[in-house]
Amino acid sequence: DQQVKQNSPSLSVQEGRISILNCDYTNSMFDYFLWYKKYPAEGPTFLISISSIKDKNEDGRFTVFLNKSAKHLSLHIVPSQPGDSAVYFCAARGSGSARQLTFGSGTQLTVLP
Amino acid sequence: GAGVSQTPSNKVTEKGKYVELRCDPISGHTALYWYRQSLGQGPEFLIYFQGTGAADDSGLPNDRFFAVRPEGSVSTLKIQRTERGDSAVYLCASSRDGNGGYTFGSGTRLTVV
Numbered sequence: 015d016q017q018v019k020q021n022s023p024s025l026s027v028q029e030g031r032i033s034i035l036n037c038d039y040t041n042s043m044f045d046y047f048l049w050y051k052k053y054p055a056e057g058p059t060f061l062i063s064i065s066s067i068k069d070k071n072e073d074g075r076f077t078v079f080l081n082k083s084a085k086h087l088s089l090h091i092v093p094s095q096p097g098d099s100a101v102y103f104c105a106a107r108g109s110g111s112a113r114q115l116t117f118g119s120g121t122q123l124t125v126l127p
Numbered sequence: 128g129a130g131v132s133q134t135p136s137n138k139v140t141e142k143g144k145y146v147e148l149r150c151d152p153i154s155g156h157t158a159l160y161w162y163r164q165s166l167g168q169g170p171e172f173l174i175y176f177q178g179t180g181a182a183d184d185s186g187l188p189n190d191r192f193f194a195v196r197p198e199g200s201v202s203t204l205k206i207q208r209t210e211r212g213d214s215a216v217y218l219c220a221s222s223r224d225g226n227g228g229y230t231f232g233s234g235t236r237l238t239v240v
Contacts, residue, residue: 018169048228057131057218057231058170103169113158114183117169 017041018106020118028126033091035121037104040085044106048115049078049089052101061102062089094125129153131232133219139238140209148204148235152221159202160229161194162218170218176202209239 019038027033035049045066050058064071064078064087071078077090091098101122105115132151140146152159157178162170172186176196184194191209196202206213216236222229 060228
């Protein structure tokens with residue numbers, strides 16, 4: 015039972031355009047959401063997060079949107095750069111004392127020069 | 128150290144053998160996590176330490192898996208009687224207090240032949 019789903023295993027975008035990565039979740043107890051970026055042979059790197067009390071968080075070229083009613087979040091990267099090519103993981107954390115993250119299966123983003 | 132260090136980076140072992148994987152977290156980080164990532168999947172939670180104690184070990188798949196953190200810093204993940212299905216990348220992460228995003232190491236790629 016996948017509680018966090020990334021339905022697109024891959025995405026290709028032209029340099030300079032917008033990249034939109036999507037994530038859906040099923041557990042309404044999740045209250046904190048994160049995006050991680052992963053290059054080959056490296057561990058995931060924290061990118062941006064959002065609390066369930068917000069619907070948008072922006073950091074430079076990266077913006078995360080949260081739609082709680084739809085249990086959906088998305089990561090927008092604009093403008094996309096070739097160095098953004100990586101696997102992007104969506105993750106969610108439950109409320110209370112639980113600190114574990116539940117990850118999606120990832121989306122491979124390729125930004126074409 | 129500057130980041131989370133995991134050793135060895137690669138480990139090949141025969142089915143039935145015992146292995147130990149080491150994680151050296153960022154200095155001062157009290158929270159430490161172990162995750163396992165299989166090919167094409169996102170990281171899956173194994174165990175979480177707050178200080179020396181295992182605060183949540185609900186992700187350990189069976190009693191062949193065990194982890195310790197005796198002095199609240201370095202942690203060792205121990206796998207007994209390894210099976211081919213244990214082959215994966217084992218990721219360690221740490222955070223200052225268990226909140227927010229955490230920092231992952233580069234992982235140990237375990238291959239059981």
